[in-house]
Amino acid sequence: MEQFNIELVDWSRAQFALTAIYHWFFVPLTLGLSFIVAFMYTIYYKTHDEKWKHITKFWMKLFGINFAIGVATGIILEFEFGTNWSNYSWIVGDIFGAPLAIEGILAFFLESTFIAVMFFGWDRVSKKFHLLSFWLVAFGSNLSALWILIANAWMQNPVGTNFNPDTVRNEMTNFFEIALSPTAVFKFLHTVSQAYIVGALFVVSVSAWFLLKNRHVLFAKKSILIASVFGLLASIFVALTGDSSAYDVAQKQPMKLAAMEAIYNGEKNADLYAFGFLNDNKDNDNFKGIRLPSMLSIMAFRDADAFVPGINDIVNGNAEQGILPAETRMAKGRLAIQALADYNKAKKEGNTELANQKLQLLEENYAHFGYGYFKDKEEIVPPVKLTFYSFHIMVGLGLFFIVFFAWMLYASIKDKVGKYKWVLQLSVWTFLLGIIASELGWVVAEVGRQPWTIQDLLPVGISTSHLSVGTVQTTFFMFLVLFTVLLIAEIKIMLTQIKKGPEEGDSHV
Amino acid sequence: MFNNLSYPTLQAYWWIIVSLLAAILVFLMFVQGGQTLLRQIAKTDKERSLLINSIGRKWDITFTTLVTFGGAFFASFPLFYSTSFGGAYWVWILILFSFIIQAVSYEYRTKANNFLGTKTYETFLLINGILATILIGTAVGTFFTGSEFSVDKMNLTNVSDPVISRWETATHGLEAALNITNLALGLAVFFLARVLALLYFINNIDHDEIVKRSVKTLKLCSVAFLVFFLLFVGLLLTKDGFAINPDTKEVFMEPYKYLYNLIEMPIVLILFLIGVIGVLYGIFLGAFKTSGNGFWFAGAGTVLTVFSVLMLAGFNNTAFYPSTFDLQSSLTIYNASSSKYTLTAMSWVSLLVPVVIAYIWYTWKSMSKRKVSEEDIENDTMAY
Numbered sequence: 001m002e003q004f005n006i007e008l009v010d011w012s013r014a015q016f017a018l019t020a021i022y023h024w025f026f027v028p029l030t031l032g033l034s035f036i037v038a039f040m041y042t043i044y045y046k047t048h049d050e051k052w053k054h055i056t057k058f059w060m061k062l063f064g065i066n067f068a069i070g071v072a073t074g075i076i077l078e079f080e081f082g083t084n085w086s087n088y089s090w091i092v093g094d095i096f097g098a099p100l101a102i103e104g105i106l107a108f109f110l111e112s113t114f115i116a117v118m119f120f121g122w123d124r125v126s127k128k129f130h131l132l133s134f135w136l137v138a139f140g141s142n143l144s145a146l147w148i149l150i151a152n153a154w155m156q157n158p159v160g161t162n163f164n165p166d167t168v169r170n171e172m173t174n175f176f177e178i179a180l181s182p183t184a185v186f187k188f189l190h191t192v193s194q195a196y197i198v199g200a201l202f203v204v205s206v207s208a209w210f211l212l213k214n215r216h217v218l219f220a221k222k223s224i225l226i227a228s229v230f231g232l233l234a235s236i237f238v239a240l241t242g243d244s245s246a247y248d249v250a251q252k253q254p255m256k257l258a259a260m261e262a263i264y265n266g267e268k269n270a271d272l273y274a275f276g277f278l279n280d281n282k283d284n285d286n287f288k289g290i291r292l293p294s295m296l297s298i299m300a301f302r303d304a305d306a307f308v309p310g311i312n313d314i315v316n317g318n319a320e321q322g323i324l325p326a327e328t329r330m331a332k333g334r335l336a337i338q339a340l341a342d343y344n345k346a347k348k349e350g351n352t353e354l355a356n357q358k359l360q361l362l363e364e365n366y367a368h369f370g371y372g373y374f375k376d377k378e379e380i381v382p383p384v385k386l387t388f389y390s391f392h393i394m395v396g397l398g399l400f401f402i403v404f405f406a407w408m409l410y411a412s413i414k415d416k417v418g419k420y421k422w423v424l425q426l427s428v429w430t431f432l433l434g435i436i437a438s439e440l441g442w443v444v445a446e447v448g449r450q451p452w453t454i455q456d457l458l459p460v461g462i463s464t465s466h467l468s469v470g471t472v473q474t475t476f477f478m479f480l481v482l483f484t485v486l487l488i489a490e491i492k493i494m495l496t497q498i499k500k501g502p503e504e505g506d507s508h509v
Numbered sequence: 510m511f512n513n514l515s516y517p518t519l520q521a522y523w524w525i526i527v528s529l530l531a532a533i534l535v536f537l538m539f540v541q542g543g544q545t546l547l548r549q550i551a552k553t554d555k556e557r558s559l560l561i562n563s564i565g566r567k568w569d570i571t572f573t574t575l576v577t578f579g580g581a582f583f584a585s586f587p588l589f590y591s592t593s594f595g596g597a598y599w600v601w602i603l604i605l606f607s608f609i610i611q612a613v614s615y616e617y618r619t620k621a622n623n624f625l626g627t628k629t630y631e632t633f634l635l636i637n638g639i640l641a642t643i644l645i646g647t648a649v650g651t652f653f654t655g656s657e658f659s660v661d662k663m664n665l666t667n668v669s670d671p672v673i674s675r676w677e678t679a680t681h682g683l684e685a686a687l688n689i690t691n692l693a694l695g696l697a698v699f700f701l702a703r704v705l706a707l708l709y710f711i712n713n714i715d716h717d718e719i720v721k722r723s724v725k726t727l728k729l730c731s732v733a734f735l736v737f738f739l740l741f742v743g744l745l746l747t748k749d750g751f752a753i754n755p756d757t758k759e760v761f762m763e764p765y766k767y768l769y770n771l772i773e774m775p776i777v778l779i780l781f782l783i784g785v786i787g788v789l790y791g792i793f794l795g796a797f798k799t800s801g802n803g804f805w806f807a808g809a810g811t812v813l814t815v816f817s818v819l820m821l822a823g824f825n826n827t828a829f830y831p832s833t834f835d836l837q838s839s840l841t842i843y844n845a846s847s848s849k850y851t852l853t854a855m856s857w858v859s860l861l862v863p864v865v866i867a868y869i870w871y872t873w874k875s876m877s878k879r880k881v882s883e884e885d886i887e888n889d890t891m892a893y
Binding site for chain 1: 567570573575577588591594595596599602605606608609612613617622623624663670674847854859861862865872875878879889891892
């Protein structure tokens, strides 16, 4: 592709990555905290114990501060598909628009309507209706996650769709296949449950800080108890759904799996790289560290003897395993693109026979359509090191969270939470670790699937809007400055609010 | 129910849904109108807080309506999404920018240690109030005046430069503000939002001075609104429109197209007239009877008026998003829509819209049983 185009694509990607990363600083906390706050209010509702009311109100305030900036950073993402990914919006809008619309109708209105009741309904609505509004906000936010993740999952695994040569786009053929695809299900479960971890870590971090300062001790301990139960369940669930997700990736996105594990030459009984570092070799001597024998084969295909294709197999092909070389796919892709052009020409000229011939040629080669836009076979390889390290750090942190919550829960039950100062000091920082793990998960998902916007159908290079590089650069920096300023404001407000502690004369709590 | 509908019927159904969402959005932009009135109507910090808390309980419904409108438009007419958003880039980016700064402002305005200071957040609200109303109005104006773009779907097969929608001006949409019809609509929406906000204050706030000032300002804003609205309607009904030849699907210019649309679709004419009367009656109730019901009459009137204006843009063989650069690139509800399958699937989802409206209505009613007063704000630890 031309130099100018590559620059435009890179800046468009940079802008999307920037806005998505910022948005994702806040979303997991909203998803997780919404449930935790609802639990807390439910306890208050059941026990009428004023202490729980204050506990609820304290966490709710922090929830509100975070929610506002989550909303602010979210609106741009939806419209960015149009503003910066114009070609994309036409080529797959027939499928991709639907979940976005459903998200708005089903989920966003629930959230926005009932959040006002949740915050301002204390003496305006009945207690029952108030309680219901807490749960509807939690349900609504998680429902919105469901639909946007269905949309994202479809980009990774485009099922339920067919290319229409007359409208020159992919069209939906089966709504339920899209909404219920295993990729979507695992992605949703994995993503929301890791968000619950982030929510729980937040509560633990803040509470641990209070314990270190010896303030609001009882309040902090109660909060940690709730968060540990929630966090432990969530972190075990994340590990399970993570495993299922990896299995799914192995089936649908072998190149992403190869990049996640930095495996260059495919093999049977493939090792899993557990802890260690990569060098620059492009073969299987690229790793120094601990390997778990045959584990990758088991993870990817549930079979120790299974063959796991490496990057070199996918780029150069592997006849034995039935993998086509990228250059063959590129040639077939070009054939498909040309067939589409010829079909259209023949149709215009009224040459039905030729049109049908070309249509058949297009259909035969459509599976490779997206490859036709590449000039070099190496273009199909995602950034390996970034994907590899993101994946491994994420998994490491995920395992740590299980141990961490298990200890916290045990300590809560035995009333030992405040016993070890260093654990509390560590706890204060675990929230940040949660955010890091969460963002890295998205790096694996989105960097690992490059160069595709839609796996095998549409490369990022032909997805953008027709804008000048300068225009996109300008808006990139606009958003960078604005979001950074807002993030600073959010953190300052949040920290000040936390320092104040639970209010309303409940300092004895 | 939807599975038996023809493709053109589904396309028309979705134009109705999208238009309805847009009409509700314009009504709900009373929030934006209110944001431009903070200094004018409130004389003290306390009064300003009262105003902000009054509209602050509704801002996210407006925001959500905008997002849902975007999603629904994407799902039903993706070619509009890709052509307009990617083309009139600067207009949409500015609109979005103003909503981003709005979304944090209510929550952060009075919080301790908020980094930018209360005044900045109030300025953010003002900016959103001005930009969102004027620019959205201006953008909708281009549905009647056209923009300079071209669309060629088959260009996807041009491997070295596969651009489908191409905007043909370097200003990427900002040029729309130079057109008097667009601008008249932009300013009409701006003043309408203020009118609705003032009626909302009268409806929602328990404070004699604020109500008195609102009534006074309402009269001025109503005059300004009427001037720009009548100017827009006059220009619209006398201009050439972008018509579609139903047989060849060719787009051509037809004199008095929108006037004919109004006459040829009597239901739209009736809705339009009821809408305008509703707005006028609402203003009358607010300005001369100091009645809270003015808000509901003017609100319902706004929905009907905007809805019927959008019917003129997309129905009766009219191109709803015309291109003045290349007439044949103009978007119609037929060439810009999603597939029949997707429209059918989404039509089932649309059945939930009345449910959504019902619960919004119910919560609005239960939350507004009592008007908002200064004491409310003082006693509420959750207040903005």
